[in-house]
Amino acid sequence: MGTRKLYDRVVSTICQECTVGCGLLAYVQDDRIVDIQGDEAHPVGRGRLCAMGTAFLQAFDNPDRIQAPAVRESPQGQFDQMEDWPAALDALADALRKVRERHGPESLVIGCDPEAGPDFYYGAKRFARLWGTPYVFEPFEEPRAPWPPDLNAPSGPSSDWIRSRVLLLVESDVASTHPIAMSWIMEARRRGAKIVVADSRFTATMSKADVGLLIRPQSGNRLGTAILKMLLESDSCRTDLIEAGFSEPASWRESFSTVTLQSLADETGLSVDQLDELGRLLAARRNTTVITGKRLAYLPHYGIWLTLSAAAGWVAPGAGWYPLDSGRPEIDVLGDIEEESGKILDWLYGDHHTLATYALEKGISGEHPPLNAVIASGNCLETFLAILGRNAPDMDLIAHFGSYPNGTYSLSHMVFPASAWAERDTLCFNNDRAVQWAPKIFDPKPGCRSGLDFWIGLAQRFGWEEFFPWIGDDGQGDRRAFFNWLLKQSSVTAGLTVDQVTSVTESHKTVTWPSDGERVLKPDSPVFPTADGKIVPQDADSPAEPEPQPDERFPLGLEVSPVVFRDRNTGFWWPWTRELVNDQIVQINPITAQKLGIENGEEIVVEGPTGDMQGTAGLTRMVQERMVAVHRGLNGNRVLVRKRDMPSEEAIDILREATT
Amino acid sequence: MNAVKKKVTKKNVLLADSSLCIGCFSCQVACKLEHDLPQGPRTVKIIRLGPVERNGNLVMDYLHQTCLHCEEPACVYACPTGAMQKRDDGIVFSDPDLCIGCQTCAVACPYGVPQLNTANGKIAKCDGCRERVDRGLWPSCALKCPTGALTYGTRESVVQDRRHRAATIIAQSFSKP
Numbered sequence: 001m002g003t004r005k006l007y008d009r010v011v012s013t014i015c016q017e018c019t020v021g022c023g024l025l026a027y028v029q030d031d032r033i034v035d036i037q038g039d040e041a042h043p044v045g046r047g048r049l050c051a052m053g054t055a056f057l058q059a060f061d062n063p064d065r066i067q068a069p070a071v072r073e074s075p076q077g078q079f080d081q082m083e084d085w086p087a088a089l090d091a092l093a094d095a096l097r098k099v100r101e102r103h104g105p106e107s108l109v110i111g112c113d114p115e116a117g118p119d120f121y122y123g124a125k126r127f128a129r130l131w132g133t134p135y136v137f138e139p140f141e142e143p144r145a146p147w148p149p150d151l152n153a154p155s156g157p158s159s160d161w162i163r164s165r166v167l168l169l170v171e172s173d174v175a176s177t178h179p180i181a182m183s184w185i186m187e188a189r190r191r192g193a194k195i196v197v198a199d200s201r202f203t204a205t206m207s208k209a210d211v212g213l214l215i216r217p218q219s220g221n222r223l224g225t226a227i228l229k230m231l232l233e234s235d236s237c238r239t240d241l242i243e244a245g246f247s248e249p250a251s252w253r254e255s256f257s258t259v260t261l262q263s264l265a266d267e268t269g270l271s272v273d274q275l276d277e278l279g280r281l282l283a284a285r286r287n288t289t290v291i292t293g294k295r296l297a298y299l300p301h302y303g304i305w306l307t308l309s310a311a312a313g314w315v316a317p318g319a320g321w322y323p324l325d326s327g328r329p330e331i332d333v334l335g336d337i338e339e340e341s342g343k344i345l346d347w348l349y350g351d352h353h354t355l356a357t358y359a360l361e362k363g364i365s366g367e368h369p370p371l372n373a374v375i376a377s378g379n380c381l382e383t384f385l386a387i388l389g390r391n392a393p394d395m396d397l398i399a400h401f402g403s404y405p406n407g408t409y410s411l412s413h414m415v416f417p418a419s420a421w422a423e424r425d426t427l428c429f430n431n432d433r434a435v436q437w438a439p440k441i442f443d444p445k446p447g448c449r450s451g452l453d454f455w456i457g458l459a460q461r462f463g464w465e466e467f468f469p470w471i472g473d474d475g476q477g478d479r480r481a482f483f484n485w486l487l488k489q490s491s492v493t494a495g496l497t498v499d500q501v502t503s504v505t506e507s508h509k510t511v512t513w514p515s516d517g518e519r520v521l522k523p524d525s526p527v528f529p530t531a532d533g534k535i536v537p538q539d540a541d542s543p544a545e546p547e548p549q550p551d552e553r554f555p556l557g558l559e560v561s562p563v564v565f566r567d568r569n570t571g572f573w574w575p576w577t578r579e580l581v582n583d584q585i586v587q588i589n590p591i592t593a594q595k596l597g598i599e600n601g602e603e604i605v606v607e608g609p610t611g612d613m614q615g616t617a618g619l620t621r622m623v624q625e626r627m628v629a630v631h632r633g634l635n636g637n638r639v640l641v642r643k644r645d646m647p648s649e650e651a652i653d654i655l656r657e658a659t660t
Numbered sequence: 661m662n663a664v665k666k667k668v669t670k671k672n673v674l675l676a677d678s679s680l681c682i683g684c685f686s687c688q689v690a691c692k693l694e695h696d697l698p699q700g701p702r703t704v705k706i707i708r709l710g711p712v713e714r715n716g717n718l719v720m721d722y723l724h725q726t727c728l729h730c731e732e733p734a735c736v737y738a739c740p741t742g743a744m745q746k747r748d749d750g751i752v753f754s755d756p757d758l759c760i761g762c763q764t765c766a767v768a769c770p771y772g773v774p775q776l777n778t779a780n781g782k783i784a785k786c787d788g789c790r791e792r793v794d795r796g797l798w799p800s801c802a803l804k805c806p807t808g809a810l811t812y813g814t815r816e817s818v819v820q821d822r823r824h825r826a827a828t829i830i831a832q833s834f835s836k837p
Binding site for chain 2: 001002003004035036037038047048049050051054055057175176179180182183186190191192202204205206207208212214575576577578579580620621622
């Protein structure tokens with residue numbers, strides 16, 4: 001640790017590029033960061049820092065950052081800078097009123113990019129409830145959904161992984177998305193744990209595994225069902241836990257007799273032998289941690305992971321279910337706002353992509369009010385709300401709250417410059433259930449405001465000040481007051497204050513929720529610490545179609561794998577990482593490519609149900625023959641790939657012949 | 661010419677353990693920050709090998725590539741201005757004050773290590789973080805490596821460290837049922 005560079009001060013804070021929450025030291029001279037390093041005393045990062053944690057300063061320092069609010073008549077026009085924030089917020093409030101008059105409150109969507117911070121997200125939820133729209137989208141909403149809110153998180157911190165005997169990673173490429181968390185997996189392996197990785201791609205994480213299982217795309221949750229079936233059949237489950245802690249244990253058990261191992265093998269694309277071997281390994285080594293990727297949360301049967309870890313008795317330190325990106329507790333930020341009946345729709349929760357598509361289609365068909373306005377933070381209209389981005393030209397109002405002139409910016413009518421995470425004091429909810437206080441490195445650049453400031457300002461223009469009371473002496477958002485309030489809104493953090501969290505973070509430790517320590521699963525108790533001592537387990541369910549029918553029009557599976565270093569659009573502000581991964585690459589298996597006459601590096605077309613994209617063919621055996629993988633630009637599960645000059649029908653015929 | 665062939669007495673080395681590398685590029689970006697490099701020159705390179713089939717299984721490795729700080733560095737012999745130098749501790753580096761960006765060293769190097777930094781017209785290559793190691797600090801790439809795939813120290817200490825790790829793994833295999 002240490003730097004050779006000259007500096008005036010060192011700021012110790014928490015990196016907010018992903019959810020791991022590594023300690024970061026910023027060496028600052030004359031309001032410029034001259035060096036960034038991991039904090040060796042920090043319990044999560046232990047002095048290590050990944051490429052994202054180093055590279056963020058390029059975007060932060062970028063001269064093209066948006067620094068003044070601006071407005072224009074149409075997305076084709078030129079932006080006119082607004083005088084100041086109050087004038088811009090007045091204009092936004094007027095525009096929103098017009099949209100409401102014309103199309104009703106449910107025509108408003110709010111997209112919360114994690115880049116905008118937790119205060120933007122929670123502020124958006126409150127504003128949306130007051131406004132009367134159910135559409136607040138944020139990518140971290142679902143991962144821990146099956147776990148009852150009054151129960152402690154499913155497993156311990158990632159530092160506990162080193163006590164596991166088996167680490168089973170399902171559709172989670174930790175090495176690429178959370179490199180510092182991967183260091184704990186490597187450490188566990190060094191200590192003798194078996195690493196089992198199941199994924200539809202041969203990922204960086206799989207390259208370090210003892211057992212690698214290439215499964216069908218979107219079949220990860222069914223692997224969980226198969227494992228549980230095998231453990232039940234080999235009497236390797238905790239019968240006492242099942243009998244005392246599961247509601248309706250008999251019918252739940254019965255559901256597993258409706259599926260055969262062979263059918264689950266078919267669904268997952270594995271052989272029965274492979275499954276048997278995995279079953280034997282897990283039965284023999286009891287302390288298992290299952291680490292699941294966020295994608296699984298949007299697929300059916302996601303509840304199987306909670307059920308599996310509970311039934312198998314994986315509840316000791318070093319055992320359990322660890323859904324990635326699930327460190328945030330359930331926080332009820334709407335308790336004090338009266339719900340307008342009929343405004344909160346019952347299809348509020350679920351896959352935000354499916355939901356946005358659904359809402360959009362219903363709006364177009366006239367069943368629901370059409371979506372006509374978006375408050376879009378970060379680059380959400382190009383990433384998790386890409387489906388709305390494609391429809392943006394037909395909308396009345398797109399307001400962008402962001403730091404960079406990216407794709408979302410280019411679709412917008414109004415722009416509000418956002419402060420970067422290094423410019424705001426923030427309470428971080430990290431993997432590990434850790435609650436940490438991250439002090440800002442600098443004051444915000446002139447003209448840039450936080451998400452909290454944005455919502456306070458907007459709420460004031462609708463007379464909702466009482467619901468956004470966290471205002472400091474300077475008239476801006478009082479972040480400590482806001483986060484103190486936020487901690488109180490969750491039963492598992494209610495005992496904490498920002499002051500406590502700050503002092504613990506400063507002493508290089510982490511506070512984990514639940515702060516009262518009462519709702520912890522106890523290895524020796526067959527009863528769950530929920531209200532009735534029980535949980536609702538996931539049934540095995542026979543699949544709707546025993547043999548998933550190949551889609552004629554779109555014969556190949558699609559995986560949209562995360563771009564570690566952000567996509568091209570955002571990556572433009574990070575030249576250091578942009579050069580490392582080409583996000584225009586369409587990964588395609590060499591055998592599939594050969595059939596279609598596609599060569600490495602060739603420009604090709606990928607057709608999907610929601611649209612097409614062009615990309616560069618990257619021939620690699622990281623993907624299986626039956627699928628392709630892209631980093632961005634498409635949604636959905638099935639695609640067709642073809643040479644640019646090949647008619648779609650010809651490509652379909654070739655692939656059909658190949659599969660029959 | 662013989663002046664280049666120095667007897668290196670206290671050489672420190674950077675050990676790259678491919679079995680631990682996860683291809684996260686942390687080292688590459690760490691180097692960019694340390695040396696204020698623009699997009700383009702890659703003084704540390706992680707090259708993905710595979711996946712290829714080996715004994716019926718797919719395998720994939722990451723290869724770490726940087727300057728080898730040769731015993732007899734061709735780049736130093738080739739440099740017309742004396743910018744490229746070899747220190748007593750074995751570090752081969754290019755002095756930007758003397759470098760004219762002619763890239764003769766890039767042609768001379770059998771491994772293609774020296775590259776042009778287009779931002780300042782000078783050669784960019786691993787300088788062993790000489791200014792850091794002179795202060796007793798680890799090179800930036802090794803410091804930030806998430807998994808400890810890169811370690812730094814004397815030849816004896818890094819080898820000893822690997823031996824220790826391997827011995828621990830063997831010992832653990834005996835200690836567990």
